[in-house]
Amino acid sequence: MPKSNRSKKQAARRKTAATGVPHAAVVNGTAHRHPAPDFGVLDSRPYGVTRQVNLAPAAALVSAARAGCRPCQKTAIPAVLAGDRLVVATLAGTPFSLLPSIGFLSPASVKLWQAGRRMLESAFEGEAPAAPMLALLESLSQEELRDVLEDALDLWARLGAVPEEAAAPFVGEREEHAADDEDDLPEATAPPENPFAGEGLVYLSADQLADGIPLPMLLQSAVAGTVEDRITEHAHDLFDTLAERGPDAVREAVLLLAQYVLSGGAYGAGIEDSVRYYRQQPPPDLRAPALTILHLLLAAYIAHGRTGAEALLDDFDDVAADTGLGVLRLLFCIAVLASGWPADRQQALTEELCADVR
Known part of the structure; x- marks a missing residue:
């Protein structure tokens, strides 16, 4: 194989590993383009480590999940699973910690949710409040890690769904399965009234x-x-x-x-x-x-x-x-x-x- 072709293929493989874009799409120049969230630069110090991680595969995976693009997800998931667990922490740990209840999360995701709730309750005290979360992720098997990642993708997809199909970002699937226990929340149809309108803004010493x-x-x-x-x-x-x-x-x-x-x-x-x-x-x-x-x-x-x-x-x-x-x-x-x-x-x-x- 000519050296130039080998170089192109090697570059394509590196791009696939770095971004999660399918290899064939990179080679053929037909890569899907989904709007990706900006995860910025991860500060790893709260996790008790000091290292840089590439969040591009995570952003690519989230964008593919929001778009419902199975080919891109199929390629991006292995890249994330094989990478640094800090990437999974970014995708799953933070969102899970904000869920009000476990809903229908997998057992491994429930463990992660519990670790996140403990951090919330402690107000993130200490130099590395998220270290237990990273330690938990590093102890999971590949199968458990995939379960966590898939639960996280479901959550991110819900956040990015079209408005007519999405529940509010903080509402779990429990409403779908607990209709007998509580009434569905009404949808707001107009902005609320000003609670101070009758009194006006009057300063009191x-x-x-x-x-x-x-x-x-x-x-x-x-x-x-x-x-x-x-x-x-x-x-x-x-x-x-x-x-x-x-x-x-x-x-x-x-x-x-x-x-x-x-x-x-x-x-x-x-x-x-x-x-x-x-x-x-x-x-x-x-x-x-x-x-x-x-x-x-x-x-x-x-x-x-x-x-x-x-x-x-x-x-x-x-x-x-x-x-x-x-x-x-x-x-x-x-x-x-x-x-x-x-x-x-x-x-x-x-x-x-x-x-x-x-």
């Missing part, structure tokens, strides 16, 4: 805030005070007050702020808009549970209204208290932006109020 002031007034006053550049006067006091009132007050505050943020109609309402919103957010991040839950919460509210948001919070009621307060702080900053805070100052505001949120 610390002296004016009585202990028994209703929560809606407390929230809208804090938003108004922040817009008026009275950040330290009231916003931090709000967070401290809600923490003292307990988890129920934090939960209700989160729901009210979500309602306020969505009441402007910018995000739409219904499952189609929910899927669109969720696709636009960064991939779930083990190191940022509050931000990840925030995106799931807003997607739930967009899809099913307050009922859906409450159902999501019920599924996450066992997360650390600091994570719940982190969701509150992040959502508060979004509410402030919706109230007229200058966009060019949003980053500074978020750093002021959410510097320690993970």
Whole structure:
């Protein structure tokens, strides 16, 4: 065989190994092109290791699963299974840890889900909070690893399905099999009403805030005070007050702020808009549970209204208290932006109020 032909074939094999694209398609120049998610650069330190991994096969596999392309999946799956288990952790570990229940996961996937939930409950404390997850993946057999990967692909495909066929991203298949146990969540048909419309955004000083002031007034006053550049006067006091009132007050505050943020109609309402919103957010991040839950919460509210948001919070009621307060702080900053805070100052505001949120 001429040397030039050998070089071309070797290059094609390297591309197949690196991207998961079928070898014949690479050689013939007929490779399928599916829109792939951007996994960015994996920071392996939370897993207790320091090494670089190629996430291109993972992105190719997800894009093929979303497109329902069996040939591309058939080629990409072996490439992922034969590669670094950190790639499988990216595909399966993080999404599984955010599922509210095990649904119909395989036994190996359930183990991974349990490891992820323990990390959520511990608020990812320590230098390598995800090390147990990687250790678990490295202990699995090839058959178990394939089961995990296929479960992950089902989840990613659901996230990328067309809106008419997809449930909300956070809703598992349990609804299909548990109709006798609970009613299906209604689909939101319109943005929610502004919970502060009747009172308006009126700032109250610390002296004016009585202990028994209703929560809606407390929230809208804090938003108004922040817009008026009275950040330290009231916003931090709000967070401290809600923490003292307990988890129920934090939960209700989160729901009210979500309602306020969505009441402007910018995000739409219904499952189609929910899927669109969720696709636009960064991939779930083990190191940022509050931000990840925030995106799931807003997607739930967009899809099913307050009922859906409450159902999501019920599924996450066992997360650390600091994570719940982190969701509150992040959502508060979004509410402030919706109230007229200058966009060019949003980053500074978020750093002021959410510097320690993970």
